[in-house]
Amino acid sequence: MRKLGLIAGGGALPVALAGHCRDAGRPFFVIRLRGFADAAMAEFPGAEVGVAELGRVFDTLKREACAAICMAGNVSRPDFSALKPDLRGLKSLPGAVAAARKGDDALLRFLLGEFEREGFAVEGADAVFADLRIGAGALGDYRPGAEHQDDIGLARRVVETLGALDIGQAAVVAGGVVLAVEAQEGTDAMLARCLALPAALRGGEGARLGVLIKWPKSVQDRRIDLPVVGVATVQAAAAAGLAGIIVQADGALALDKPAVRTVADARGLFIVGLPALS
């Protein structure tokens, strides 16, 4: 298998990918993005590089004979005025700034394009580690009932619309009401604020109501930034009184599928992959 350059932002996804490459015997090299990559990434072969040191990234990956790259993990949008780019990074900066003005997705697509122009193939996290994908149907023991279908239908229309505007990848719908929409704050913050809403709007333990939906943006490149469901997501959805989680089949990742399934079963939540509407 071709050697993989893993560009690692924050969170557990890059750790899972590196662990999988090691276990599967795939050669790989990690670019740890300074200030973002998890400390656990230091145990894998790799180098730490600043987010704007594009020249160092390209040179290192070529020296390591990586033929493909995968960008994974969280990287918050940089303060462009505070970046310390190297020469190659400086060359890309105007394009990055212009792309950033068109939204997150445009910025990420610009960066992928820079890697492709340097001759690297680009693999999505789910191409590197196919078992991360949440497929069609129920992941655990629970399934949505007839009483959840209206909320699920509304939730899908909401995220399809949000995605077309590059707003976000998640929303919460309960009892016909859109309780919350995710933009830049992230899923955890969105679920936390659902708890602050009037109790009449929400469900609760024993009378679960509504769904969290996580869905890729229709505008996004599927090779980067697929929505992720982790154990913490399931716990937060349970705490918010929700009945379950809807994802787009093969359009979302589970970080540790057995653990995610176990927690969902224990809390009585369904996790279901549904096809895209269009």
Place this chain on the structure above:
Amino acid sequence: MRKLGLIAGGGALPVALAGHCRDAGRPFFVIRLRGFADAAMAEFPGAEVGVAELGRVFDTLKREACAAICMAGNVSRPDFSALKPDLRGLKSLPGAVAAARKGDDALLRFLLGEFEREGFAVEGADAVFADLRIGAGALGDYRPGAEHQDDIGLARRVVETLGALDIGQAAVVAGGVVLAVEAQEGTDAMLARCLALPAALRGGEGARLGVLIKWPKSVQDRRIDLPVVGVATVQAAAAAGLAGIIVQADGALALDKPAVRTVADARGLFIVGLPALS
């Protein structure tokens, strides 16, 4: 002028409307919704009624010879199972519950319909007190520059889309990125969480960036629940580093226009009314 029944939920809008009726010599009677109406409402002629006591509301307004009603102020969606409806309220309850499943706007429209079926005319807050309306153009000294036009355009597309799905009436856009979208949590909570975002995404005092937009939902009845801009809104937008506030011309209310204008001028924010896109 026909006598007005003012159905008063929470917040300062009902207080402003009652004060205006009194000052303008218009006869009126206040229905103070228990648990919601501001304490200041007790100084006006009126009666306190539970949200589900529809029979008492209709009887009281008829006895007071009110020919029209205006619903104003915040009322959080009730826990229908905990309501104590009177006989007339009981009759409306199934319709209210069914409407609520279709969203906030459907519930409010159902309630307006009940008033109309009882023979009351319905007036919007801006019909009762026309000067509350924010019209076209700049309200204060500041105007958006060329550097704000992209964010304003994106913000308008976002709220028009949100409104068509009955999601909410506000969003924050800065530097080409949708920072936050309002659903059930309210504008104050949405602006507060913008402050928690990485500094690179936001503006700040001296380098203001982005806009708060408040826009009526395209699905809503304009006689209820027009978005409101108050002094607190301007202060929160300023604290979030935003450059200004966009509203739909004649589709948003300012609670105390001179005070709103004064604060916006003092903090250096624009407030501008723009026409609907469609």
